[in-house]
Amino acid sequence: QKEVEQNSGPLSVPEGAIASLNCTYSDRVSQSFFWYRQYSGKSPELIMSIYSNGDKEDGRFTAQLNKASQYVSLLIRDSQPSDSATYLCAPFGYKLSFGAGTTVTVRA
Amino acid sequence: ETGVTQTPRHLVMGMTNKKSLKCEQHLGHNAMYWYKQSAKKPLELMFVYNFKEQTENNSVPSRFSPECPNSSHLFLHLHTLQPEDSALYLCASSQDRAGYTFGSGTRLTVV
Numbered sequence: 001q002k003e004v005e006q007n008s009g010p011l012s013v014p015e016g017a018i019a020s021l022n023c024t025y026s027d028r029v030s031q032s033f034f035w036y037r038q039y040s041g042k043s044p045e046l047i048m049s050i051y052s053n054g055d056k057e058d059g060r061f062t063a064q065l066n067k068a069s070q071y072v073s074l075l076i077r078d079s080q081p082s083d084s085a086t087y088l089c090a091p092f093g094y095k096l097s098f099g100a101g102t103t104v105t106v107r108a
Numbered sequence: 109e110t111g112v113t114q115t116p117r118h119l120v121m122g123m124t125n126k127k128s129l130k131c132e133q134h135l136g137h138n139a140m141y142w143y144k145q146s147a148k149k150p151l152e153l154m155f156v157y158n159f160k161e162q163t164e165n166n167s168v169p170s171r172f173s174p175e176c177p178n179s180s181h182l183f184l185h186l187h188t189l190q191p192e193d194s195a196l197y198l199c200a201s202s203q204d205r206a207g208y209t210f211g212s213g214t215r216l217t218v219v
Binding site for chain 2 (some may be wrong): 032034036041042043044045046049086090092095096098099100101
């Protein structure tokens with residue numbers, strides 16, 4: 001089993017819709033969870049961090065964490081074309097592990 | 109600028125060349141990392157340094173040689189590379205368990 005698994009993409013959503021990204025992880029010691037956004041040809045950029053079970057909202061982004069199920073998700077509300085990118089899930093156990101990423105395309 | 113500066117941004121080198129990638133972080137972080145990202149592939153961790161001591165070498169070939177003279181600087185020395193080593197090389201830094209800050213990367217092409 002891979003350390004971090006993300007829902008396979010690409011994910012195509014119309015402008016204004018909700019994009020839903022899922023991530024499961026295998027390392028039970030993971031305590032911190034991060035979502036990164038990576039535009040094509042660019043480096044990853046941290047967009048969300050979550051440390052405790054439940055929801056965390058930041059603007060149009062909501063992260064949800066369930067440590068018992070080893071599951072973390074990211075919702076992007078009112079999706080914009082500028083949200084088109086690859087989103088990387090990154091749980092932190094003793095080091096940061098990255099998933100393969102889910103590529104999101106927002107159709108205008 | 110993200111607080112992590114990488115140079116050069118692009119590098120083309122022959123298989124017999126020796127070159128070095130440089131990374132500098134201005135954030136006061138205590139850990140620095142080298143990642144490799146090949147086309148259509150996930151990030152691969154190469155090396156980890158904590159307080160300038162190497163704590164992880166992820167089975168990286170010896171043609172890649174890291175150097176961390178202090179907590180703010182990290183180098184990746186390259187020699188006798190192969191075409192399959194062509195990739196985006198990313199440096200990152202972090203403080204304790206906080207998220208990583210990445211540099212802009214060096215796009216390496218081996219010819």
